[in-house]
Amino acid sequence: MKRCSKCGLVQPLENYYAATGTVDGLRGDCKACFKERAAARYRTNPEPAKERAKAWARANPERVAERGRLYRLSGRKARNDRRSHLKRKFGLTPEQYDAMLQAQGGRCAICRRRPTNGISLHVDHEHRTKRVRGLLCFRCNNALGDFGDRADFLVNALDYLTPPPTAATRRRIDALATR
Numbered sequence: 001m002k003r004c005s006k007c008g009l010v011q012p013l014e015n016y017y018a019a020t021g022t023v024d025g026l027r028g029d030c031k032a033c034f035k036e037r038a039a040a041r042y043r044t045n046p047e048p049a050k051e052r053a054k055a056w057a058r059a060n061p062e063r064v065a066e067r068g069r070l071y072r073l074s075g076r077k078a079r080n081d082r083r084s085h086l087k088r089k090f091g092l093t094p095e096q097y098d099a100m101l102q103a104q105g106g107r108c109a110i111c112r113r114r115p116t117n118g119i120s121l122h123v124d125h126e127h128r129t130k131r132v133r134g135l136l137c138f139r140c141n142n143a144l145g146d147f148g149d150r151a152d153f154l155v156n157a158l159d160y161l162t163p164p165p166t167a168a169t170r171r172r173i174d175a176l177a178t179r
Helices: 031-044 047-059 061-074 076-090 094-103 138-146 151-161 167-177
Strands: 122-125 132-136
Touching: 047 061, 076 094, 076 122, 094 132, 122 138, 132 138
Parallel strands: none
Antiparallel strands: 122 132
């Protein structure tokens, strides 16, 4: 047991980092206090720590490559890539994505088709404001992109695809309008 020089708590020796040149071979402050001070130092001036990490990576390319290889093999890379992409690009967590998917019944918000196995729906967002609108299949997301998110183009396309009403349909529409 040892008393931390910063927080004053008496803690087991495994809660202290090793330090050569000290009587007991351990730092005077516990790991928690050391980490807290290091984090505060990083928030104040992150450049020395970043440069130190870059220098280590340059000096140890084989260890960097091995760490990367083990990380990819672990399967954590794929999970973290998705998590990072959703957070960075759309401000979403995977849990929020899953909640949106469930709210949409597991289907595309436009065509209502279910995605094929192993394919996730795309996060649709307004490009100018970055506001997330929903989850779309590739086809629907691509179509909106091709129309440049222009509602007037979509209305024109709808008009183009819709056949003109028959005379009987026109009379029913006129009758409803006069009520």
